[in-house]
Amino acid sequence: MQADRNIQAAGHPPSSDGRVDEDPEAENEVDIIKDKLAELRWNALDYVMDLDLANRNFRAFDCEHDNVRNVPDGRNSSYGPTAFRVAQDIFRDWQDDEQFMRGYTNRRQKLIRHHKAHGRIQEGNGVRFWLLRDEFNNLDGQRGVNVTYN
Numbered sequence: 553m554q555a556d557r558n559i560q561a562a563g564h565p566p567s568s569d570g571r572v573d574e575d576p577e578a579e580n581e582v583d584i585i586k587d588k589l590a591e592l593r594w595n596a597l598d599y600v601m602d603l604d605l606a607n608r609n610f611r612a613f614d615c616e617h618d619n620v621r622n623v624p625d626g627r628n629s630s631y632g633p634t635a636f637r638v639a640q641d642i643f644r645d646w647q648d649d650e651q652f653m654r655g656y657t658n659r660r661q662k663l664i665r666h667h668k669a670h671g672r673i674q675e676g677n678g679v680r681f682w683l684l685r686d687e688f689n690n691l692d693g694q695r696g697v698n699v700t701y702n
Contacts, residue, residue: 595645602633643695657699660688664701 605612615629646652667681685701692699 592645595641599638599642602638603635606633606635606638639691640695647695647697653697656697660699661701664688 602612609632611630611632613630615623617623643656646656664681664685667678667684670676670678671681688699688701
């Protein structure tokens with residue numbers, strides 16, 4: 553109904569063309585977020601594929617060429633992904649995100665406490681909590697993260 557279209561939200565002046573004025577700063581922020589999401593999605597695809605390859609210890613060719621005539625030396629153009637490398641790459645993508653870093657430390661601490669609780673009642677066959685804690689400390693040191701797990 554035309555009457556409904558003419559009703560303005562309280563406190564908002566009517567715009568001359570019937571549309572809400574666009575905020576170029578907000579549009580730019582949306583574009584930045586869309587670009588970051590596309591990059592993270594692409595990286596996630598790579599990480600899943602690398603973990604699939606690492607699961608079977610397969611090597612993948614990482615060379616670029618237009619056709620089979622200019623294929624480089626296959627002995628020097630492949631890589632063997634490892635779970636460690638994939639974890640490092642994922643961490644690198646997210647290390648500047650405050651929410652990610654809070655979750656990173658909180659979830660690691662929670663897992664250590666959970667393993668500690670199982671150890672107290674001697675139930676289950678998960679890794680001992682101190683081995684888990686030591687491994688997290690080792691990896692955090694390599695990543696430049698200073699966390700104290702208790």
